[in-house]
Amino acid sequence: MGNLIQCNTINMVIDKINNSKSNTHLNQCLHDITDILDCNYYLFAIISKKSMIKSDILIFDNYPKNWRNHYDKTNLIKHDPVVDYCFSNHSPIHWNELEKKEHKLNKPNVIQEAQTSGLHSGFSFPIHSINGSFGVISFAHSSKEKNVNHAFHTACIHIPTIIPILLDSFHRINKNNTNKDLTKREKECLAWACEGKSSWEISKILGCAERTVTFHLANSQTKLDTTNRCQSVSKAILTGAIDPMY
Template sequence: MKHDLYLFEDLLNSDSHEELHNGVSRLAKGMGFPSLFFSPLVDSGGARQFFHDQGQVDPEHLPARNIYTTYPESWLIRYQQAQHIRHDPVVRQATERTLPIFWDKSAKGRNVVFDEAREHGLANGITIPIHGANGEWSLFSVASDTAPYRDRLHASAFVGQIQLAAFYVNEAARRFGEAPPLAIRPLTKREKECLLWASRGKTAWEIGSILSIAEVTVVFHLTNARDKLNATNRRQAVAKAISLRLITP
């Protein structure tokens, strides 16, 4: 791997998602890892979780979501179809720590994500968690199909350069701004009311008493609002409604 900043600074000159994607591909070759992956994980408001609440995205459209990778397309499709992000120990650790994550240390015992990754040519690798200044989370991974001990030696030798590459890719992606928002169906007046009171810490029973409706009806409206906002739970739905200025607590 080259030990000069030009390898990374070229990424900052990218004028389009496609150009950055091509730059990431060149970076993968220069680093000696055929497979590289960068993706935002959670935005600063906690409202969007990539590869989780936005539905399946075709590999060719990933750059438009600020996701840049040289991973095999077969794995990108399988990962989404199986919703592996829910069980991926690397993703969980990337939102809890800042140190590099070596896959062989994360794969304690059998894990379906690692087992299937190996079938797609991703035997082992290293992931760099990136925690942004505004609370957003991203990750940067390099991987190969070599045996874990050989891959570990290679990654260990260049871990500093891998971290530097992660920060440059993250900065280049950040310059394109946030990924396009997902289409959101309009909320009804009642759904907004229920979200508003939920944002103020009221339970479904309390909201029902305030609005003079049954508790089960409140749950119905909150569930509909959650689904419309592409949120995974009530708290995320409230956070997203606030960030989109649909409600004002």
């Protein structure tokens, strides 16, 4: 009976995620999921590439403020084993497993520092999304005495189902308007520019004047907020303005 109640509750949260109209609504859904798992804290983060050297990071969380301030101020993201693990893996990870790994000397022990700030135990699920973006959804408990193994087991059943739905709603709410602003012809010109074609060659392929191709590429540059064709091609791919399968 308990499992049935839990599944019904999860389904209600999934409906709320699907019907979310804002990031505030998604934040509340994450609160609900955390309560269902009998945890205290959550963090949902997505890192999206905007250029080869710039990324956008969007974070929803209720982590202790002192920990977040310390984490950001000391740039612990560079040493965080959770981030490192999630970047190159797909399976969920219990923080105990990361803690067991040999720690490098003269490097911050992020897991240990998190424990001193109230995140005593937890687990994380890697997220790999469209256009090369990646992220993590983590849950943690504040009590030293609390065993999160049961919560981890429950999360492994439900979170893999919730993640794609959460991502779809997240991208729907935070959709980059640049993608829909590009016209079909502008996307075609950029796609052929990706193949190294000159404006003259693109004009022959598309059956239009060379000045028309130049016009479309210039419009794309304005919409993508770039300064040249090379940057336009790079940003169009990274942000999903054009699809490699286009």
